[in-house]
Amino acid sequence: IRVADADSVAVIGLGRFGSSLALELMDNGTEVLGIDGDEDIVQSLNGQLTHVVKADSTKEESLRQLSLPDFERVVVAIGSDVQASILTTSLLLRFNIQHVWAKAVSDAHGTILEQLGVQHVIYPEKDMGKRVAHLVRGAMQDYIEIGDDFALVKTTPNSVVIGRPLGETQIRSKYGVTITAYKRPGQAWNYTTAETIIQAGDTILVAGATRRAEVFSQLA
Numbered sequence: 001i002r003v004a005d006a007d008s009v010a011v012i013g014l015g016r017f018g019s020s021l022a023l024e025l026m027d028n029g030t031e032v033l034g035i036d037g038d039e040d041i042v043q044s045l046n047g048q049l050t051h052v053v054k055a056d057s058t059k060e061e062s063l064r065q066l067s068l069p070d071f072e073r074v075v076v077a078i079g080s081d082v083q084a085s086i087l088t089t090s091l092l093l094r095f096n097i098q099h100v101w102a103k104a105v106s107d108a109h110g111t112i113l114e115q116l117g118v119q120h121v122i123y124p125e126k127d128m129g130k131r132v133a134h135l136v137r138g139a140m141q142d143y144i145e146i147g148d149d150f151a152l153v154k155t156t157p158n159s160v161v162i163g164r165p166l167g168e169t170q171i172r173s174k175y176g177v178t179i180t181a182y183k184r185p186g187q188a189w190n191y192t193t194a195e196t197i198i199q200a201g202d203t204i205l206v207a208g209a210t211r212r213a214e215v216f217s218q219l220a
């Protein structure tokens, strides 16, 4: 396998998480080398990724044959087999790959990956659980925590902001949030300015410290 360009990404472990990630990368125009030890999985993704190969990623020789040391970005999406995840990850770190992302299935797993030196440890189920909790609890239509205590919330406007220019609402000083964008039914998303007047029926995008964005989004 020849690495097409520096933009290529290798995804190791093509279970539910890895395959979804690999297909999304392909959709966005990124070349993907997918690796899994399971023949059926490799078969089912054949033709959908740039390359799909059956290999045991805990074997240094296999990874070298696949030119893994030449990749700048590799995702280890092996979760349930913690031993395979750790062995694979430590090989990649030894290859000095610039960006290694590794999925953790538990806090202990994540701690080990961090101790190994992985810069990007991801906790898909934990993060998704938290995110859905915010959706379930409030009137939010969508919620994303950017990290470092900052969140973006898609929601319906409350009485504080409806009907007068955003510049006059003082929500930044009073509530610690800002409305970054709004959408009128049937129209595209638009950036807000100090002159924007939000109407009932609009959808807004609130940005701010996680708790404050959440509190603001729950005001009537």
Ligand code: ADP
Binding pocket: 012, 013, 014, 015, 016, 017, 018, 035, 036, 037, 038, 041, 055, 056, 057, 058, 077, 078, 079, 080, 081, 084
């Ligand atoms: P998910 O929850 O996203 O489905 P899993 O951890 O269950 O994730 O799946 C991980 C995938 O990684 C499986 O398809 C499995 O075949 C693959 N895998 C596990 N160990 C290895 C290994 N040593 N080499 C290559 N692929 C592996």
